[in-house]
Amino acid sequence: MKPRPERCDVAVVGAGTSGVVAALAAARRGARVALVEATGRIGGMAIHGLHRFVCGLFCAGGDRPGDFLHGDTTLDFCRHLAGGDPAANAVRRGRVWLLPFAGGQALETCAGELLSRESNIRLHLRDPAVRAARAGDRLEEIELASGLVLKPGAAIDCTGTADLCRLAGGAVERPVAPAMAGYGFEVRGIQAPKADPMGLSIAVPLRLRREVEAGRLAAHLAFTTWEPGHEPGSGWVKLAVPVQSLARARDDAEAVWAVLKNDPAFGRGEIVRYLPAPLSRETGHLVGNYVLTGEDVRTARKFPDGIARNAWPLEQWTEDAGVVFRYLPDGEWHDVPRRCLQPKTGPENLLCAGAAISADSAAAASIRVMGVCMALGEAAARLSLDFP
Ligand SMILES: Cc1cc2nc3c(=O)[nH]c(=O)nc-3n(C[C@H](O)[C@H](O)[C@H](O)COP(=O)(O)OP(=O)(O)OC[C@H]3O[C@@H](n4cnc5c(N)ncnc54)[C@H](O)[C@@H]3O)c2cc1C
Known part of the structure; x- marks a missing residue:
């Protein structure tokens, strides 16, 4: 027998860093949240062992890290992960500030602890979203591999690949020369x-x-x-x-x-x-109402509809040169406009957050770090509660 459809205010698909923070941020604002994850583990790409530092939390330069760039839920997650104030724990490498943490297991534990404190989050592990049904401009249903159907008021795609946006009819662009x-x-x-x-x-x-x-x-x-x-x-x-x-x-x-x-x-x-398998830095980008460019990032551009901030350099991984960093001016950040989270051809109650927002390859080389992915998840959660 098919399970009964489950209603929720916000469905977050993908439980990587952006998805975990999105679910926490929505739940802490009183929403009933379904958090859906294809694998049996939470934390996404960051739990496998290669990651030792959260990047993208502070502006570059200075003798000490400046203000924390992001919202309360991202700050709380980082505080829990680092076991203290991120600014006090941050270390400088070259021109940038990084937050050290104890590796993948610690991140998974941190995410699990924070999620378990929120009684209005339902976690669906090992159950990928496989179908999305629309009624006009609205996303009505998300079907999971188990057959469970979610009926969300709004949905946030945190799959890192814009998979849910694609299922819902949004366009996803493949990079011409993907990062290594x-x-x-x-x-x-x-x-x-x-x-x-x-x-x-x-x-x-x-x-x-x-x-x-x-x-x-x-x-x-x-x-x-x-x-x-x-x-x-x-x-x-x-x-x-x-x-x-x-x-x-x-x-x-x-x-x-x-x-x-x-x-x-x-x-x-x-x-x-x-590592169980190579980790892709760049698989695809949502085609949104605005495509963030490398130039927007490098020139610290501000937008009237800015919903999150980023100061991480363009970190480009190419076969010719390995990794090359191109920095924003010290102490500067750029805005991510709300339009980068909105699918151009997708339903209006669906937002994309995390590594696959609408950006060209150069901008994606900057916004995909964990700190910014969390901030995008938090921003999307805030926005998702405004959908009627
Ligand atoms: C090699 C490498 C090293 C890096 N090092 C650092 C570093 O040191 N510091 C740093 O800050 N950043 C680093 N990054 C970047 C960072 O790890 C990622 O870009 C970021 O974690 C992405 O987060 P996300 O939530 O957008 O996506 P992911 O972490 O990719 O999470 C997406 C989740 O969605 C799930 N999912 C996918 N499709 C579905 C579906 N249909 N239904 C349900 N679930 C689905 C996936 O299983 C996954 O758990 C690194 C990246 C790479 C590749």
């Missing part, structure tokens, strides 16, 4: 005293670059980095993988490890896990 994806593996048993005096964060890329120059490794492996872990003697080797080579990511990782194993610091090291 991320892949990696965790290593334990590193002998730090045997490491090159310049430190592994410099020695690892340098060593691999030499192998690339000698033609013994594929060119993109020159962009591999080392990120120390929280446990002594542990860390992540992080690869940047061109989208056309995703199927070879594991072979690439093994080739990198074969080189690193010859280094005295890694000689007794062991790989304890590989």
